Amino acid sequence: MSETWVLALLTIVTAATPLVYAGIGELVVERAGVLNLGLEGLLLGGAVAAFAVAHLSGSATLGILAGLFAGVLLSALFAFLTLTLQSSQVATGLALTIFGIGLSALIGQPLVGIAFAGLPSLAVPGLSGIPVLGALLFQHDVLVYGSFALVGSVAWFLSRSRAGLVLRAVGDSPEAAHALGYPVIRVRYAATLFGGACAGVGGAYLSLVYTPMWVENMSAGRGWIALALVVFAIWQPGRLLFGAYLFGGISILQLHGQAMGLAVPSQLMSMLPYATTILVLVLISRDGGRIRRNAPASIGRPFHPTL
Amino acid sequence: MRLERRAAPSAAMVWGAPLIALALTLSAGCLLFALLGVSVPGALHAFFIEPVTTRYGLGELGVKAAPLIMIGVALSIGFRAQVWNIGAEGQLIVGAIAGGSVALALYEVQGWYVLPAMAAGGLAGGMAWAAIPAFLKVRFNANEILTSLMLTYIAALALSFLVSGPLRDPDGFNFPESRLFHDAALLPRLWSGTRLHLGAAVALAVVIAGWVLLSRTLLGFALRVQGQAPRAARHAGFRSSTLTWFSLLAGGAMAGLAGLFEVAGPIGQLLPSISPGYGFTAIIVAFLGRLHPVGVLFAGLIMALSYLGGESAQITLGLPLAVTGVFQGMLLFFLLATDVLIRYRVRLGATR
Numbered sequence: 001m002s003e004t005w006v007l008a009l010l011t012i013v014t015a016a017t018p019l020v021y022a023g024i025g026e027l028v029v030e031r032a033g034v035l036n037l038g039l040e041g042l043l044l045g046g047a048v049a050a051f052a053v054a055h056l057s058g059s060a061t062l063g064i065l066a067g068l069f070a071g072v073l074l075s076a077l078f079a080f081l082t083l084t085l086q087s088s089q090v091a092t093g094l095a096l097t098i099f100g101i102g103l104s105a106l107i108g109q110p111l112v113g114i115a116f117a118g119l120p121s122l123a124v125p126g127l128s129g130i131p132v133l134g135a136l137l138f139q140h141d142v143l144v145y146g147s148f149a150l151v152g153s154v155a156w157f158l159s160r161s162r163a164g165l166v167l168r169a170v171g172d173s174p175e176a177a178h179a180l181g182y183p184v185i186r187v188r189y190a191a192t193l194f195g196g197a198c199a200g201v202g203g204a205y206l207s208l209v210y211t212p213m214w215v216e217n218m219s220a221g222r223g224w225i226a227l228a229l230v231v232f233a234i235w236q237p238g239r240l241l242f243g244a245y246l247f248g249g250i251s252i253l254q255l256h257g258q259a260m261g262l263a264v265p266s267q268l269m270s271m272l273p274y275a276t277t278i279l280v281l282v283l284i285s286r287d288g289g290r291i292r293r294n295a296p297a298s299i300g301r302p303f304h305p306t307l
Numbered sequence: 308m309r310l311e312r313r314a315a316p317s318a319a320m321v322w323g324a325p326l327i328a329l330a331l332t333l334s335a336g337c338l339l340f341a342l343l344g345v346s347v348p349g350a351l352h353a354f355f356i357e358p359v360t361t362r363y364g365l366g367e368l369g370v371k372a373a374p375l376i377m378i379g380v381a382l383s384i385g386f387r388a389q390v391w392n393i394g395a396e397g398q399l400i401v402g403a404i405a406g407g408s409v410a411l412a413l414y415e416v417q418g419w420y421v422l423p424a425m426a427a428g429g430l431a432g433g434m435a436w437a438a439i440p441a442f443l444k445v446r447f448n449a450n451e452i453l454t455s456l457m458l459t460y461i462a463a464l465a466l467s468f469l470v471s472g473p474l475r476d477p478d479g480f481n482f483p484e485s486r487l488f489h490d491a492a493l494l495p496r497l498w499s500g501t502r503l504h505l506g507a508a509v510a511l512a513v514v515i516a517g518w519v520l521l522s523r524t525l526l527g528f529a530l531r532v533q534g535q536a537p538r539a540a541r542h543a544g545f546r547s548s549t550l551t552w553f554s555l556l557a558g559g560a561m562a563g564l565a566g567l568f569e570v571a572g573p574i575g576q577l578l579p580s581i582s583p584g585y586g587f588t589a590i591i592v593a594f595l596g597r598l599h600p601v602g603v604l605f606a607g608l609i610m611a612l613s614y615l616g617g618e619s620a621q622i623t624l625g626l627p628l629a630v631t632g633v634f635q636g637m638l639l640f641f642l643l644a645t646d647v648l649i650r651y652r653v654r655l656g657a658t659r
Contacts, residue, residue: 037452077640086310086651087643090391090452094590095639102632109627216629221460228453267468274457274464278443281454286447 006135008256013144014210015255016248018043018202018219020147022226023233023240024154025198030230031158032191033171033298037093038078039199040223041100045070046203048104051111051214060119064143064204071200072193074100079192083185086302101217108214116212119143143205148241150198155237167191171296174303184303199223221274228277232284234294243280250276310651320649325595325602327648328641329609335637345624353623354616364615366501370573371614373506374399374565374585376607379592380517380600381561385554387521387598388530389537392555394440394455395562396586397462398433402563403570404466405432407577410492410570411474411485421491425567433563434556436462441555445548451555459586467579474577485577494572506568510607513561517600526553562586583614584632591639610635 022039029036036042049070054063078096081087119141128138158164169177170187178184206222207214225247233239253262254269262269285291317323333351340350358364378395385392392398406429413421439458443449471483479486494504521527529545530553540547569581592610596602617631647653 081640081643085644085647087646091594091639092643094393095636095643098587098591098632099636099640102629102634102636105629106627106633109629221457224453224456228450228457231450231453265468265472267464267471271461271464274460277457278449278454281449282443282447285449288448291448 012248015251016244019244021202023229025195029195035300038096041097042199043203043219044104046200047207048108050204051207067200067204071196075196111214118212324645331641332638358615366503369503369507372607372611373510376510378589379603381558383593383598388533390554392558397459398559398562399566400462401436402429402433403566406567429567433559437555437559504572
């Protein structure tokens with residue numbers, strides 16, 4: 001019995017990790033004042049690139065790097081359009097999603113139906129032997145540990161480092177940051193590419209670990225859920241981690257509901273994460289003052305240094 | 308390369324940019340075909356010429372363009388007011404469910420009123436689904452992009468549940484599909500030998516109605532002011548909540564009706580999947596058509612051709628259907644990129 005429960009609880013971690021990566025990247029992007037709605041496309045681009053490279057080379061590490069690189073490449077396209085050519089961030093993000101879905105399906109065509117071994121789990125010596133807790137906390141793959149390190153670093157970077165202060169200034173008042181001599185566009189480029197890299201790794205996690213295969217459109221809305229998580233987290237890294245694990249918890253119900261004796265049709269169970277996203281958004285958004293106090297003030301607004 | 312702001316937005320570029328974007332997409336498409344290892348002229352022929360060489364093909368162009376135009380016009384009204392209804396696909400699905408359920412409920416009935424009742428169901432279904440993000444936006448300030456999108460996933464799952472359960476054909480060997488609609492529940496065809504149905508005429512009417520609304524009514528003016536200068540709109544006494552409600556309900560109504568037309572027209576029953584992403588493609592159609600109903604008409608025809616081209620290229624060249632999505636995404640990218648030409652001049656050479 002405890003075996004099943006440990007397995008069910010481990011599902012939380014595997015379901016939460018891609019959301020953590022995509023969400024924390026987007027959080028940094030939005031803190032710099034850029035709204036990238038193309039997360040879904042970035043996740044899929046990362047997923048297909050990671051799977052293709054891992055399958056061809058046999059190396060999961062190379063696969064993860066490929067996912068990261070794909071995310072950077074796709075977000076560079078977004079950055080060029082929105083930051084250099086001043087296109088609408090909302091429309092460009094949607095374009096990135098549509099393009100990412102199509103391109104990943106095209107590239108992934110020959111990869112459908114191939115399985116991948118997944119990532120080896122790295123047991124922490126000494127601690128992983130603890131009954132139940134050891135399995136839950138200390139026997140994960142490298143990307144799970146990495147996601148915690150990433151959230152910690154981002155939290156430190158944003159609140160404690162000078163560069164993080166500049167990034168927040170760019171997001172809150174690009175005009176003031178520009179007047180002080182900070183390179184607004186360059187900072188936004190860096191943030192957007194970082195967000196793309198994170199989402200690419202999140203995508204890699206989907207196709208290498210969560211379901212170790214390539215399926216067309218396999219992100220199934222996780223990019224949008226991650227976007228909602230950033231709002232839910234009121235742009236705070238710690239809260240984002242919490243939110244991602246909350247959603248991971250919901251996916252237990254979805255995957256293990258039948259085994260737990262819930263006689264609900266699978267389609268209705270699959271609605272849960274989406275319905276929860278709406279609920280969570282409503283709960284957090286109804287306090288408009290709280291959103292306004294925490295949201296980056298210039299989010300979604302283009303900035304051009306010569307205007 | 309650097310950008311130089313124009314003294315005034317270029318009127319020529321407003322309509323020139325989409326043409327440049329189309330040309331760039333075509334060039335990038337040739338590159339893509341070359342990368343995929345197929346002959347470029349052959350692929351271009353299969354993609355853009357072959358689908359419209361037959362009467363049936365021309366009819367199909369109308370079949371595919373009708374939902375895109377109906378939804379595209381409604382979305383462009385909302386986008387003008389900066390109301391981002393991204394969930395038209397979900398509203399389309401719920402419209403199809405609601406209207407299709409009417410058809411199934413009236414399965415034994417033959418009467419002229421069956422189709423109008425179904426259309427009313429489609430409209431109501433789409434509007435109800437769009438009312439959720441409108442309410443959540445107006446009442447709780449919840450972002451309509453995210454809520455309408457989440458509702459799309461929920462709608463797709465609901466359709467899959469219904470056709471494999473409550474609405475499944477009792478004599479259908481457990482296949483997840485509904486009964487075939489009978490004749491009174493099918494849209495009349497407009498052109499013999501094709502599948503072109505009444506929806507194409509409705510789409511044209513929607514273009515005209517959209518044009519009248521945007522350019523000849525106070526509501527249309529309020530929508531435009533709201534998008535361009537929200538503060539001015541507030542001072543003029545236009546209520547943003549009314550405009551949000553109107554934009555979303557209009558989008559929902561058109562998407563719902565388009566969904567019903569799909570199941571009562573070319574499909575003829577409820578299936579687990581009833582749309583190749585019309586609700587999402589309509590977003591591209593709205594932008595490509597410059598958020599103008601007449602522009603949307605042409606943009607809808609172009610995007611319809613991209614669907615037909617994808618199918619034809621799949622049949623004659625064995626290319627994956629996903630090529631269509633790549634084309635559509637590229638077109639929107641190029642369009643957004645060339646839009647810069649409206650307000651800026653591009654100067655080649657180093658910065659001063």
